[in-house]
Amino acid sequence: MAEAGAHSPLAQFKIEPIVPLHIGHTDVSFTNSSAVMVIAVLAASSLLIVGMRQKALVPGRLQSVAEMFYEFIANLLSDTVGHEGKKYFPIVFSIFIFVLLGNLIGMVPYSFTFTSHIIVTFALALAIFTGVTVLAIFKHGIHFATFFVPPGVPIFLWPLLIPIEIISYLSRPISLAVRLFANMLAGHTLLQVFAGFVGLLGVAGFLPLAFVIALSGLEFLIAFLQAYVFAILTCLYINDALHLH
């Protein structure tokens, strides 16, 4: 990759404080990442609040969009979790909209993708994982341990399979976080690297330009897809917690 010089393709992910704040020795500045998160939350809230203001039985355009999002996640929950999934709708919907808007706002040129930072995605994934595990333990108590024993397995295989099951369960937040983070990081870095080639090649610069255009289209698709995968995996983990196996 373009290296150690002024224009590394990784420079776009740098966090810049906008309003420097310090509590003791801790840096709690309001950064460009925080600003984009605030924009994402305001956009989502205004879409839903303003969209549903009319409460018309035959929805207008904005209300249709808001209802589309609602229905999408409601169907996702009822398909994966079933009837008891209804009460987890707010968390799944919030996660989905937050990740989706985070990815999409990052596609705006010169903007910032807050989901391209591992700490952000890991915080979301860890919160989901902790919530799901606590839910499972509260619902099933000690019986939760049977989750790590695959059904229909003879006892002499248990010492081998149970550690494997536990490790794969503990790797869930990591995989959830790294999947989203790596997709966003790789996409934006690739875009910047090829965009750099456009200027360098002069007349033949239309080739990397065509590739950048195609890649941007792919990146939009990936933005939706990664948000969808994050949401559906959350639903599947909730389902695992509620109905062991």
Add this chain to the structure above:
Amino acid sequence: MELAAAKVIGAGLAVIGVIGAGVGIGSIFSSFIQAVGRNPAARGDVFTMTMLGFALVEAIALYALVIALVILFG
């Protein structure tokens, strides 16, 4: 061998792992095409699971990429 050279070689070796993702994505979409070929009406439901499978397989390729980046820049 100096550290910088070893890092670059390590990163190159780490990226070989994306072969698995290439095979996996091809396999997923081959199943999708076959399923739709046999039963065109199932296209909508199967497509949703195909997209989920694609994202999960692509994640593996990205894990390899992340390790390569950590080796190269970490």
